[in-house]
Amino acid sequence: MATVTVGRDFEITIPRKIRESVGVHPGDRLEFFCLDGRIVMVPVRPIGKLRGFLAGLDPTFLREAEDRG
Secondary structure, eight states: OOOOOOOTTSOOOOOHHHHHHHTOOTTOOEEEEEETTEEEEEEOOOGGGGTTTTTTOOOOOOOOHHHHO
């Protein structure tokens, strides 16, 4: 876990280990939202970079009994 200090202009520095683990670089965009009293930051990725991120995912699943008809 990393702790940061909010600056006078409400600026923070994302710790290096976290930046590197999620691949955030200068100029990247982050989306902020509140979730259960927490602040969550999510990198905004261009749609082209998402291509293939579900490769190998098994698309089959068991449906609920009421859905099987």
